[in-house]
Amino acid sequence: MLINRKIQTLDEFTIQQMRDFPNATGELSGLLRDIGLAAKRVHVEVNKAGLVDILGDAGTMNVQGEEVKKLDIYANNQFMGVLRHGVSCAGIGSEELDDIVVFDDEISNKSKYVCLFDPLDGSSNIDVNVSIGTIFSVFRRVSELGKPATKEDFLQQGIKQVAAGYVIYGSSTMLVYATRRGVNGFTLDQSVGEFTLSHPDIKCPDTGKIYSVNHGNFFQYNEKVQNYIHECQRKTKDNGGPYTQRYIGSMVADVHRNLIKGGIFMYPGTTDKPKGKLRLLYECNPFAFIVEIAGGKATNGKERILEVQPTEIHQRTPFFVGSKLMMEQYEQTQ
Ligand code: P6P
Numbered sequence: 001m002l003i004n005r006k007i008q009t010l011d012e013f014t015i016q017q018m019r020d021f022p023n024a025t026g027e028l029s030g031l032l033r034d035i036g037l038a039a040k041r042v043h044v045e046v047n048k049a050g051l052v053d054i055l056g057d058a059g060t061m062n063v064q065g066e067e068v069k070k071l072d073i074y075a076n077n078q079f080m081g082v083l084r085h086g087v088s089c090a091g092i093g094s095e096e097l098d099d100i101v102v103f104d105d106e107i108s109n110k111s112k113y114v115c116l117f118d119p120l121d122g123s124s125n126i127d128v129n130v131s132i133g134t135i136f137s138v139f140r141r142v143s144e145l146g147k148p149a150t151k152e153d154f155l156q157q158g159i160k161q162v163a164a165g166y167v168i169y170g171s172s173t174m175l176v177y178a179t180r181r182g183v184n185g186f187t188l189d190q191s192v193g194e195f196t197l198s199h200p201d202i203k204c205p206d207t208g209k210i211y212s213v214n215h216g217n218f219f220q221y222n223e224k225v226q227n228y229i230h231e232c233q234r235k236t237k238d239n240g241g242p243y244t245q246r247y248i249g250s251m252v253a254d255v256h257r258n259l260i261k262g263g264i265f266m267y268p269g270t271t272d273k274p275k276g277k278l279r280l281l282y283e284c285n286p287f288a289f290i291v292e293i294a295g296g297k298a299t300n301g302k303e304r305i306l307e308v309q310p311t312e313i314h315q316r317t318p319f320f321v322g323s324k325l326m327m328e329q330y331e332q333t334q
Contacts (some may be wrong), residue, residue: 010036010175010186010195017181027219028111028138028163031088032177035136036186036195038078039175040168042120042134043188045074046169046244053209064108071119071126074095075119075134090141093313095121095282100313104148114139114153116282116313122250126331131170133252137286138163143321154313158285158306166286168252176202176256178290183259199260204296207325212247212254220270224301228333239330251278255321259294264322268301276318280310284319297327 007014014029077098082090084103091102093116103109115138122132138161143150165177172189175195185199211232216228235241246263248254255265269276274334288298288305298305298321308317320330 008195008197013184013186013197018177022328024261025112027076027088028179030086031083031113031115031138032163032165034082034088035079035165036175038082039195040175040188040193041078042071042075042167043169043173045071045209046126046132046173065221070119072123076117079115079117079119079134079136083115084108087111089115090153092117093281094119095279095314096235100149100151100154102148102150109148111147112140112151114141116154116285117128117281118282118324121252123284125248125250127242130248131168131250133169133254133256134167135252135283135286137161137289151313154281155310157309158280158288161285161289161306164286164288164289166252166256168256170253174198174256176259176290178293180293183290183294189329190310202259202294204259204291204294205262205323206295207236208258208264209235209241209243210246210258210263210322211243211326212245212258212263212265213268214247214249215245217268217270218313220272221268224333225266225268228330231329231333251283251287255291259296259323262323262326264320264326266330267319273316273317277316278319280308280315280317281313282307284317284321287319287321292323294324295324298322299322 011033014032018026018029020022080092087107088111090108090111091100091114093100095118113184115136118135119133121135125132139156139160141153148244163179167175174185176185183202185202186195187198189196230250232243235243258265267276267278284305291298301318303322
């Protein structure tokens with residue numbers, strides 16, 4: 001009997017990855033499958049958001065001081081729920097939670113990993129049907145197994161991540177995740193309700209023709225950023241151009257496009273917000289890990305994002321990420 005091995009689901013892929021490492025306990029594979037399950041549940045709600053009264057503001061404010069939409073809370077609860085009831089995660093940090101949530105039960109305290117989430121990034125775009133996403137980061141605990149997870153488990157340098165990924169709820173729903181073995185993308189096949197390997201071994205092109213930045217903040221950027229933006233605009237056929245400006249205002253959509261096509265995404269610091277807007281632990285670290293594994297680079301404008309030592313869960317950072325040669329061109333700009 002012929003077995004079609006071409007179509008590999010997320011579950012089959014993570015189990016295959018585990019089989020390749022005989023000593024693997026299967027916890028990381030299980031954690032990724034749990035995230036896939038929650039992502040499918042969020043996908044269902046995102047895809048009917050316009051049809052039910054789920055768009056209304058929940059009326060509460062999150063730690064960012066932004067109105068929280070019901071879908072943010074729903075997404076946060078889905079990811080927190082599957083991980084709390086799984087056997088692979090000892091606790092989570094989330095944009096929607098003021099502080100970490102330690103699961104502190106006998107099974108969870110023995111789990112090797114903790115996760116950080118932006119459960120629904122770009123949620124201000126929900127009402128206008130623009131692609132949004134979930135971003136996640138996975139660390140091996142540094143605290144003693146068998147005891148509750150501690151804040152130190154979450155405040156590790158990004159270079160210590162064991163996995164990171166995102167879900168993009170767009171024209172199709174995709175889950176992309178990276179380990180040190182590579183970056184792989186899975187598209188949700190709604191006919192069977194499974195994420196299916198569609199983008200094996202993703203590599204970020206060494207260069208590209210897309211630059212992504214919010215031009216509305218131009219006069220608040222420092223001179224180096226302004227000079228680089230002008231360089232992008234001066235590009236001609238002779239000097240490797242022309243570049244095109246693409247900015248959706250939804251980080252997962254913008255960075256995903258540039259990862260696949262090549263390009264640079266920038267959220268620099270401004271005079272009003274020198275640290276920028278994006279969060280280090282659950283927005284920038286995961287994407288920095290993914291893009292570096294795919295061959296690109298990610299900095300805060302001065303140093304490698306993955307080497308920044310975090311001091312608090314919700315800290316912000318300026319963020320520059322993308323194709324290796326475009327990042328080097330930015331770094332050389334005076
Ligand atoms: P601005 C969405 O609110 C978000 O956090 C990211 O998804 C996105 O890249 C950024 O903010 C957009 O911010 O200031 O350009 O609207």
